[in-house]
Amino acid sequence: MNGADLLCETLLANGIDTCFANPGTSEMHFVAALDRQPRMRCVLGLFEGVVTGAADGYARMAEKPAVTLLHTGPGLANGLANLHNARRARTPMVNVVGDHATYHLVHDAPLTSDIDALARPMSHWVGRAEAAEAVGRRTEEAIRAARAGAGGISTLILPADAAWTETEFTPPVAITLPTPSAPDAAQVRQAAALLRNGRATTILVTGTALRAPQMEILDRIAQKTGARVLAQQANGRMQRGAGRVAVDRVPYVIDLALASFATTEQVILVGAKAPVGFFAYPGKPGSMLPEACTVLELASPDHDLPAAIEALADEVGMAPAPRLAPRHRPDLPTGKLTPDAIAIALAGAMPEGAIVCDESITSGRDFFRTTYGAAPHDFLQLTGGAIGDGIPMATGAAVACPDRKVIGLQADGSGMYTVQGLWTQAREKLDVLTIVFANRRYQILHGELLNVGAGPAGENASRMLDLDNPAIDWVQMANAMGVEAARANTVEGFRDLLRTALARKGPFLIEAVI
Ligand SMILES: Cc1ncc(C[n+]2csc(CCOP(=O)(O)OP(=O)(O)O)c2C)c(N)n1
Numbered sequence: 001m002n003g004a005d006l007l008c009e010t011l012l013a014n015g016i017d018t019c020f021a022n023p024g025t026s027e028m029h030f031v032a033a034l035d036r037q038p039r040m041r042c043v044l045g046l047f048e049g050v051v052t053g054a055a056d057g058y059a060r061m062a063e064k065p066a067v068t069l070l071h072t073g074p075g076l077a078n079g080l081a082n083l084h085n086a087r088r089a090r091t092p093m094v095n096v097v098g099d100h101a102t103y104h105l106v107h108d109a110p111l112t113s114d115i116d117a118l119a120r121p122m123s124h125w126v127g128r129a130e131a132a133e134a135v136g137r138r139t140e141e142a143i144r145a146a147r148a149g150a151g152g153i154s155t156l157i158l159p160a161d162a163a164w165t166e167t168e169f170t171p172p173v174a175i176t177l178p179t180p181s182a183p184d185a186a187q188v189r190q191a192a193a194l195l196r197n198g199r200a201t202t203i204l205v206t207g208t209a210l211r212a213p214q215m216e217i218l219d220r221i222a223q224k225t226g227a228r229v230l231a232q233q234a235n236g237r238m239q240r241g242a243g244r245v246a247v248d249r250v251p252y253v254i255d256l257a258l259a260s261f262a263t264t265e266q267v268i269l270v271g272a273k274a275p276v277g278f279f280a281y282p283g284k285p286g287s288m289l290p291e292a293c294t295v296l297e298l299a300s301p302d303h304d305l306p307a308a309i310e311a312l313a314d315e316v317g318m319a320p321a322p323r324l325a326p327r328h329r330p331d332l333p334t335g336k337l338t339p340d341a342i343a344i345a346l347a348g349a350m351p352e353g354a355i356v357c358d359e360s361i362t363s364g365r366d367f368f369r370t371t372y373g374a375a376p377h378d379f380l381q382l383t384g385g386a387i388g389d390g391i392p393m394a395t396g397a398a399v400a401c402p403d404r405k406v407i408g409l410q411a412d413g414s415g416m417y418t419v420q421g422l423w424t425q426a427r428e429k430l431d432v433l434t435i436v437f438a439n440r441r442y443q444i445l446h447g448e449l450l451n452v453g454a455g456p457a458g459e460n461a462s463r464m465l466d467l468d469n470p471a472i473d474w475v476q477m478a479n480a481m482g483v484e485a486a487r488a489n490t491v492e493g494f495r496d497l498l499r500t501a502l503a504r505k506g507p508f509l510i511e512a513v514i
Helices: 003-013 025-035 048-062 072-089 102-107 115-122 132-146 160-164 185-196 212-225 254-261 305-316 339-349 367-371 390-400 412-418 421-427 443-451 459-465 474-480 491-503
Strands: 018-021 041-044 067-071 093-099 125-128 153-159 201-205 228-231 238-240 266-270 294-299 354-359 377-381 406-411 432-438 484-488 508-513
Touching (some): 003 025, 003 132, 003 153, 003 160, 018 048, 025 093, 025 160, 048 067, 048 072, 048 093, 048 390, 048 412, 067 072, 072 115, 072 153, 093 115, 093 132, 102 160, 115 153, 125 132, 132 160, 153 160, 185 212, 185 305, 201 212, 212 228, 294 305, 339 432, 339 491, 390 406, 390 412, 390 421, 406 412, 412 432, 432 474, 443 459, 474 484, 474 508, 484 491, 491 508
Parallel strands (some): 018 041, 018 067, 067 093, 125 153, 266 294, 354 377, 354 406, 432 508
Antiparallel strands (some): 238 377
């Protein structure tokens, strides 16, 4: 038994049995240890952004961490953007980053870098297994940190000699997981007092408050008190669709966000942050709330949010029943394909229990309005604004939930960041339908150029914002990675492809030319 074996045993003893990986020489003993563990599912990603994004999507659905295997500082660095997104979603994750053998570091070999420094900004916990004997303890610390509160990113650096050195073995046992903090009774009383004072109140929620049972209680509180319930702009996971409470989210577009809160006098935060502009825009405020608005945090993300919601209900009372969205299939238009028509087609055809991974950027802004009455589904968003999480997230969600259809709503520019994830979907035969919104441009940035007051795009700006020369052939690209694909230009063509794609199992891609 060496340090790498001990690492695997400790992970498995704690229910971590899925490893998203992209290894190198310094991790070869960890690879060999994983090889001796048939209980561990190892999934190769062909770029570290796929690895970390897949671990993010996996944990959001599995409700437990995956482990990632990353190669030294540069491998970790390639995966950082999606660690950032996962950190924003409060996704639990354990990253294992291999390093040179401790005694080799003095030589400053080409791959030597300050891994700790690279890991820190995107991790809640960073630790080093200094020697084989420290691996078990360090791994437990990493797991504990990943499972603390709402969830955290742990990065464990594993020097090659700590991995390959023999060590004494006592079979690891599952650690006791930290319990989330109980709601603060004084905050609950204060929130209840706000809800009774007759002012215009928004209850702003995220995290586990966005699961169906919690939203039902929130809606019953809202009916009783006249408050509005709203989801944060970006959320790790939300349960929505027919038979569930229809909750909207804070709009991305700053003027819409400001308008949404214009008459709000009080905000009660349930795991959420007070709403701010995604960016600063000249002449516009940073906070989306009116100056005089009162903000009260009922519960922080690390509190037990379901318990906080129940405590609030006990304090203020509830209406007898929640208002649930009825099943609704809007009429499909005909002719030219638009994002709206795609949402309408999905509202009619999406199977029950689908997992929608949304990285549609501008094309999905109106998706909610059309799909409140779609079959009940989970909705996973890009949480940290770092594009390139969509295809990986869908990949990880499909690994976590093999019996559910995963639907990726994928903007084309963002999709190109981690397009290699399609290969993993083919290799693992994952049931993912990717819908690429092929508008052949960075549409959002055309808008932002105007929004910041920099004027319309000229020749140079267009060359930085347009993707049409040459146009990306998504069908050929998916095919090259083993994923069947087809293109749709019209609503009728899209509807037919969607029907075919949803009737089969396995990865499929529709290039929706909009
Ligand atoms: C990692 C990262 N790099 C760059 C950006 C800046 N950025 C924001 S949106 C965007 C392009 C979006 O284009 P696309 O994905 O095609 O969506 P569309 O705007 O066309 O709907 C870019 C480059 C970012 N958010 N994250």
